[in-house]
Amino acid sequence: MTARTKLRDIAADPTLALMLALGFSSGLPFLLILGTQAARLAEAKIPIEEIGLLSWVGLCYSLKFLWAPIIDEVDLPWLAKVLGRRRAWLLAAQIGVAGGLVALAFADPAHSLFGLIVRAAITAFAAATQDIVIDGWRIDSAPPERQGIMAATYNLGYRFGLIAAGAGALYIADYSGWRAAYLIMAVLMLVGMIACLLSPRLPERVSVDGASAAEKFIAPLTDLWQRFGPMLAAILLLVALYRLPDFLSGVMANPLYIGLGFSKSQIATMSKVYGIWIGIAGAFAGGFAITRIGLMPALLIGGVTAAASHLCLALLAATGKSLPLLALSVSVENFAGNFAGAALIAYMSSLTSPAYAASQYALLSSLYALLGKFLGGLSGFAVKDIGFAKFFASTSLIGLPVAALCLFIWAHQRRLGRKRGEPGIS
Template sequence: MNPIPKLLAFLKTIAGDRRLAFMLALGFSSGLPFLLIFSTQSARLREAGVSLTDIGLISYVALAYSLKFAWAPFIDRFDPPGPARFLGRRRGWMVMAQAGVALGLIGLAFNDPGRALWPTIACAAFTAFCAASQDVVIDGWRIDVSVPESQGMMLACYQLGYRLALLSAGAGALYLADFLDWRSAYLAMMGLMLVGVIAATFAPDGPPAAEAGSDAEARDPVPAATPGGAAPASAFARSFVEPLGDLFKRLGWMLVPILVLVALYRLPDFVSGVMANPLYIDLGFTKSDIATVSKLYGIWIGMIGAFAGGISVARLGLMPTLLCGGIVAAASHLSLALLAASGAKFGLLTLAISIENFAGSFAGTALAAYMSSLTSPAFAATQYALLSSLYALPGKILGGLSGKIVDTIGYPAFFISTSTIGVPVAILCLVVWYGSPRQVPAAPAATAAR
């Protein structure tokens, strides 16, 4: 099958709807900071001589992506100071968050983690907070300006922009660091944040946004502030209690194993992901080697895996795909264990990255489809945000300890141990599959947590 006509049709659709073009640019802006505070940064830290234990602990800055639901209601209800007068609530928060990301990247560029680690940690944490806040606002803007029937195309544009950003922040940053230096790489990435700032400044505020805002205020007006702050606190609590109550009402006690499954499903990938780049550095691969195979080649293998997961959901069904994805994603870490035990062999590096990226993306698509099937149309955005935060949170917490584990047992044993998490994941998939014979129709998926 020739993909070129479909690609041309896709690009023609984007050109015909300016919301899709802005969604592409905002997806790029959303994806750019993630690797710069996660795997790309771990390569920089290891090259600077930072210990594996410290690299693992520094990965805790990415917890902002999992905790963003905590301040999302504030962003959703209140105007930002200053920019809202000219840009409105959504775009005003977007520009503020993007400016914060750019400022954080400047701080990372001018800090040397080999000499002083704490300034690097502070800048990374600030960047993560601003990047997670940007994601909250972009999701809200996407839902505001488009009807449910067009959400699929909006998400496709978002994912394309996000993947292009991963190429820039992964392969692009590593190439620049190899041929120039890390400061130049991070400053170049800061410059690319202008793509998001320009898109946020000129993005449309469609009628759905205003209608959605007035409807929301009519249903649940923001209470007047009281000296004790009780009324706003009550409204804030309802932002979480009502969506959770709806899930429990529909799913009953089966919600417990479902939540455990969601929490464990991508745990192996998050735990091992922190140590992948340090492994490649310790084996002696150059930054250009890592950029070419892991970031440039690997990103396309990941996209193939994501499409394969979507096809599997359509043809085999949701639960069989979820079961298969959980098993293969965990088992794929055995290829990293083989690489760690065999040494710096370029062919094994390519094989390990191929297997892991394909399996991880396949599983990611399966989990996103499953979490979408659990949401109710009345609470789709909030419920999906809560579920996506849950699936990332345990992995990021344990991922912070991954460096200490590797220092204790070594790379091969570490990656073998992460693969064993696939056993309880498979059991939970079977429990949920046979315990929940009826699946709620899927709502449009929001952005998964990083």
């Protein structure tokens, strides 16, 4: 499917148009809490170790599975009667995100860093809640055979949100200041709110199995253990390590660029506009590779190249301000990182069973982000001790255990395939 055909389908299908808008609303707050926020703090001369610690507010995204059952089971007073349970939660979360961005607009990191952290944490909680509801809406609003195009449309909208929150916010901040940037981003949350109000009211999910909340959490884990046995430990370790380089660079890349003397407009153009489109190309390349060479080979290539791409950041840090090296770093890291991201999404999806697909995917996606967000919070201390060049050179070595785990799991799958008499397995 060409990009023109995809956009024509989105325009013709109201559900896809709504999915595009909700994807935008989901992607918008992410960088405003983390990457763009890091550039703001670096400009305010906040110590690098404190900038790293601030990334811990992103743990809300990693822990969202803890309150997801509440959103599926509990009605918001009054609003649920008017909009339905899912749309009520979605609108409330979006209002929370917009309010959080307004609060961040009036924060002063130079004089009250703690106040900014509290506001960022509240915004992150609302944004993670929005993601829970949007995932549920996507699953409920289309049949299984349409989930592929729904996910692709969501991802396209999410990328547009990243461009607005990355490049857009940096451009506005460069010319009008950070307050104007965050206030305008808050107004852009109206895109998602309008999509929420225009979306159809879907039938409510009713729990009829009598299972307790604890049983609903344990059953998906039990299913994973029954299917994978002791190999589950290696699988979960691979998921946890796989995107770790991406999370570390997401926290420290903008402070590096600011420290080298690049302007916010230069960073916006290279990292948040050009880099986003390079990333989209990398994601498509990852999907193509999976169909051509198989899932596990693509997973192996993505894991190694995503980590190795940090050598370009190390070279940039060691060389100093250089637009050609900035372009090279952004190109290699975004292409490799998004190639790896596509492979990991496909791999995590392959691990789920139909009975627990949503719950198991939520658990796995939370796991892959949890370690990255935690270590990302400590990355500033490492940079302070050894500098940017050695830090990024060190993080490139994460590709070694990732490669070993990929090969180990792949070999195990092939052995199982031979035992079952399967002609081949990738």
